[in-house]
Amino acid sequence: MSKDIRIKRGLSLKLEGEAEKELVKAPRSKTYAIKPPDFHALVPKMVLKEGAKVLAGDELFFSKYTDEIRFTSPVSGVLKYIKRGEKRKIMEVIIEADPEDTYRDFGKMDAASSDAEAVKQRILESGCGAFINQRPYDIIADPKDTPKAIFISAVSTAPLAPDWGFILKDKLAAFQEGINALKKLTPGKVHLGVDASSAQYLKDIKGVELHTVKGPHPAGNVGVQIHKIDPVNQGDRVWTVNPEDVTIIGNLFLTGNYIADKTVAVTGSEATNRKYFSTKIGAEVSDLIQKVDEDVRIVSGNVLTGLKLAYDQHVSFFSNEVTLLPEGNNYRAFGWLPFTYNNIHSNSRTSLSWLFPNRKFKPTTNLNGEERALVVTGEMEEVLPMDVYPMQLIKACMAGDIEKMENLGIYEVAPEDFALVEYVNTSKIEIQDVIRLGLDLMITEVG
Amino acid sequence: MEWIRQRLDKIKEPFAPGKKYEKYAPAVNAIDTFLFTPNHTTQKGAHIRDAVDLKRTMITVVLALIPALIFGMWNAGYQHFTQLVDAGTIEAFTFWEAIGHGALKIVPMIVVSYAVGLGIEFAFAIFRGHEVNEGYLVTGLLIPMIMPIDFPLWMLALSVVFAVLVGKEAFGGTGMNILNPALTARAFAFFAYPTYMSGNQVWVSEASSVDAISGETILGSLAAGENASYSMMDMFYGFIPGSVAETSTLFILLGALLLILTKVGSWRIILSAFIGAAVMGLIFNALPSMGLTGNQLTNFPWYGHLIIGGLAFGIVFMATDPVSAAQTMKGKWIYGFLIGFLSVMIRVFNPAYPEGVMLGILLMNVFAPTIDHYVIQSNIKRRKKRIKSATTQVKTAV
Numbered sequence: 068m069s070k071d072i073r074i075k076r077g078l079s080l081k082l083e084g085e086a087e088k089e090l091v092k093a094p095r096s097k098t099y100a101i102k103p104p105d106f107h108a109l110v111p112k113m114v115l116k117e118g119a120k121v122l123a124g125d126e127l128f129f130s131k132y133t134d135e136i137r138f139t140s141p142v143s144g145v146l147k148y149i150k151r152g153e154k155r156k157i158m159e160v161i162i163e164a165d166p167e168d169t170y171r172d173f174g175k176m177d178a179a180s181s182d183a184e185a186v187k188q189r190i191l192e193s194g195c196g197a198f199i200n201q202r203p204y205d206i207i208a209d210p211k212d213t214p215k216a217i218f219i220s221a222v223s224t225a226p227l228a229p230d231w232g233f234i235l236k237d238k239l240a241a242f243q244e245g246i247n248a249l250k251k252l253t254p255g256k257v258h259l260g261v262d263a264s265s266a267q268y269l270k271d272i273k274g275v276e277l278h279t280v281k282g283p284h285p286a287g288n289v290g291v292q293i294h295k296i297d298p299v300n301q302g303d304r305v306w307t308v309n310p311e312d313v314t315i316i317g318n319l320f321l322t323g324n325y326i327a328d329k330t331v332a333v334t335g336s337e338a339t340n341r342k343y344f345s346t347k348i349g350a351e352v353s354d355l356i357q358k359v360d361e362d363v364r365i366v367s368g369n370v371l372t373g374l375k376l377a378y379d380q381h382v383s384f385f386s387n388e389v390t391l392l393p394e395g396n397n398y399r400a401f402g403w404l405p406f407t408y409n410n411i412h413s414n415s416r417t418s419l420s421w422l423f424p425n426r427k428f429k430p431t432t433n434l435n436g437e438e439r440a441l442v443v444t445g446e447m448e449e450v451l452p453m454d455v456y457p458m459q460l461i462k463a464c465m466a467g468d469i470e471k472m473e474n475l476g477i478y479e480v481a482p483e484d485f486a487l488v489e490y491v492n493t494s495k496i497e498i499q500d501v502i503r504l505g506l507d508l509m510i511t512e513v514g
Numbered sequence: 515m516e517w518i519r520q521r522l523d524k525i526k527e528p529f530a531p532g533k534k535y536e537k538y539a540p541a542v543n544a545i546d547t548f549l550f551t552p553n554h555t556t557q558k559g560a561h562i563r564d565a566v567d568l569k570r571t572m573i574t575v576v577l578a579l580i581p582a583l584i585f586g587m588w589n590a591g592y593q594h595f596t597q598l599v600d601a602g603t604i605e606a607f608t609f610w611e612a613i614g615h616g617a618l619k620i621v622p623m624i625v626v627s628y629a630v631g632l633g634i635e636f637a638f639a640i641f642r643g644h645e646v647n648e649g650y651l652v653t654g655l656l657i658p659m660i661m662p663i664d665f666p667l668w669m670l671a672l673s674v675v676f677a678v679l680v681g682k683e684a685f686g687g688t689g690m691n692i693l694n695p696a697l698t699a700r701a702f703a704f705f706a707y708p709t710y711m712s713g714n715q716v717w718v719s720e721a722s723s724v725d726a727i728s729g730e731t732i733l734g735s736l737a738a739g740e741n742a743s744y745s746m747m748d749m750f751y752g753f754i755p756g757s758v759a760e761t762s763t764l765f766i767l768l769g770a771l772l773l774i775l776t777k778v779g780s781w782r783i784i785l786s787a788f789i790g791a792a793v794m795g796l797i798f799n800a801l802p803s804m805g806l807t808g809n810q811l812t813n814f815p816w817y818g819h820l821i822i823g824g825l826a827f828g829i830v831f832m833a834t835d836p837v838s839a840a841q842t843m844k845g846k847w848i849y850g851f852l853i854g855f856l857s858v859m860i861r862v863f864n865p866a867y868p869e870g871v872m873l874g875i876l877l878m879n880v881f882a883p884t885i886d887h888y889v890i891q892s893n894i895k896r897r898k899k900r901i902k903s904a905t906t907q908v909k910t911a912v
Binding site: 300364370392459495497 | 549555573846
């Protein structure tokens with residue numbers, strides 16, 4: 068059964084540097100890292116000490132306030148180093164990898180015929196609970212909740228986003244088993260959003276409600292699909308899982324092992340070897356990209372929502388993509404003149420870039436202006452296909468007005484849904500951050 | 515350019531954080547960022563950003579004002595010399611004489627407006643520690659454009675001070691003001707110096723020095739019960755007396771075209787305001803058919819109302835000010851419509867204030883947040899209804 072979702076408002080940025088559809092095995096990294104800051108609002112508590120030997124699937128740390136959520140090692144080896152930041156906050160847990168992985172055996176299990184509680188326990192003890200996020204708040208899901216539905220988006224609309232069809236096409240059995248397992252976690256439906264590319268592989272997946280999604284970015288955002296299919300109301304919980312992480316959960320049940328395989332697309336105008344790399348969660352960035360200097364920004368994830376990385380760091384937990392961009396720390400004379408610098412994309416018509424709809428742009432990280440008060444109206448609505456008033460919600464978040472935020476739909480949004488709003492914003496305000504702070508306030512005040 | 519950049523970096527050194535003149539950094543930054551878009555890169559969130567910024571947006575509005583401004587300069591001279599020709603003082607005049615006469619009047623007004631307004635803006639930026647906002651680039655040009663040609667410069671300066679201090683900074687600066695600052699300046703001048711802002715002596719340059727003057731505006735003559743002495747085409751092209759740049763609907767529409775094409779001005783507001791004005795005009799025009807006798811103003815054709823007075827200028831350049839306008843899509847339709855509707859209504863019902871559009875826009879500025887409130891309320895209601903229907907579904911399921 069397939070239902071269509073058509074998104075009209077939005078903006079698909081066409082950028083230089085798409086990854087070639089060729090899957091390459093990445094060299095095995097010397098170290099792998101799990102970074103607690105990848106999981107928003109998580110307070111980690113270590114289980115192991117530095118120097119401990121681990122198998123792939125052994126617990127490294129757990130969530131202090133929800134101790135069922137465990138985080139396990141993606142590879143076997145030795146826990147080499149716990150990197151701490153301010154106030155001894157755990158920033159990275161680094162594992163020195165063995166040449167070959169040995170796995171902790173959780174035992175095979177047929178998800179479809181097993182008891183729901185057993186399935187949940189298996190997912191949690193293996194560390195696969197880390198893959199499940201919840202809406203509202205866009206944080207790691209609390210296993211004590213019962214979600215009204217689970218959403219998976221295999222739609223790639225983000226700029227230079229990896230093609231989910233290409234990533235999943237050889238992992239369909241694991242994907243199906245993952246769906247069988249997830250289906251046990253909710254009394255409601257498992258919704259799967261597909262686009263033209265992923266539909267050809269995923270159309271026969273059973274146990275899901277299939278939605279064909281068409282339209283510009285952010286149509287691929289799971290939040291937008293939730294909003295169109297079954298919006299989150301006050302008090303509701305829905306869960307979301309990234310498509311490839313579904314296959315990791317599936318493999319857990321098929322093989323009994325936590326096989327943290329991740330496909331990472333290397334994209335962006337500055338990347339020389341733009342391919343899909345098959346690697347493990349938390350691999351070293353330097354094993355995927357060429358050596359780059361300060362004039363190139365490494366982004367774990369896509370250009371709108373990703374995280375800035377240094378060359379010697381590790382790919383973030385949820386990233387299926389590494390993007391290389393030129394840094395834009397240069398001056399532009401008279402940059403404010405309308406209709407000049409048309410090589411920089413603009414959604415406003417004060418640049419002539421809109422006359423070249425098929426041109427691929429090569430953006431830099433320049434802010435293209437300075438931060439100002441919110442003045443221009445109407446630009447945000449153009450790229451947010453939700454029944455939400457973005458500017459009013461942003462102002463409510465800035466003011467910390469909880470009742471207003473609730474009324475204006477804070478439960479339905481995640482920072483990533485506002486990424487395009489931030490991109491087009493004339494006043495250059497860090498809107499994803501504003502929404503994140505608003506959500507954090509809701510977590511502490513409402514929960 | 516590289517040389518200028520290096521000089522600038524050198525000049526900026528004592529203004530860096532921790533240095534002696536740190537406090538005055540906003541003033542230097544304003545000049546620097548005018549010359550160069552800064553080298554700031556994204557730190558959080560989206561790593562790439564749109565090419566647009568507030569400077570670009572505001573300069574686009576300034577560009578859109580230029581055609582009306584240049585026409586206004588020429589028309590100021592044209593009105594002045596035509597009077598002289600009619601009075602027999604001179605034989606003829608050239609295009610350049612006309613534009614020169616206007617420029618000599620208008621350029622000092624612009625200089626005073628920018629100097630005073632930007633001075634206050636810079637002072638506030640330094641005092642409050644934020645960057646100089648670009649909003650005044652537009653306001654500062656708008657203010658002289660909506661004043662009578664012979665308006666004394668010191669009064670202009672006082673109006674600017676009032677507009678920026680009371681109209682804008684008192685509310686928290688750019689982005690927070692309720693009223694359009696340029697109209698605030700005009701309203702201040704209108705009520706503080708009525709003799710310089712109305713009547714039939716002020717709309718033509720140096721009119722009082724000419725005998726047998728017919729320098730009143732069309733609205734003025736209509737209110738006095740006379741028929742307009744200009745053809746509709748003259749009114750549309752703008753060969754009529756009036757505030758500096760408000761007369762030529764043609765050149766205002768050129769500006770409107772640029773605003774709409776660049777999406778800087780809201781086409782919803784512009785269109786709905788013209789519709790609102792037309793509807794009110796049609797209602798007045800229909801009075802005779804309902805057995806009521808109107809007057810010169812009510813019987814003036816509805817399309818005429820769209821092209822005389824400051825209506826077109828106000829709708830295109832002031833009603834679309836995003837800060838003081840309604841901010842929601844639906845709100846913009848309502849806001850625009852009511853501006854047009856009320857402007858013509860005020861103009862007709864209250865001939866003492868022939869410039870209804872100023873009051874119409876200021877009034878709707880005040881009501882814009884209320885309009886938005888009700889538009890957003892319907893969104894909130896929809897959300898609450900959804901919760902209700904969701905809970906009933908659960909109940910029936912149980």
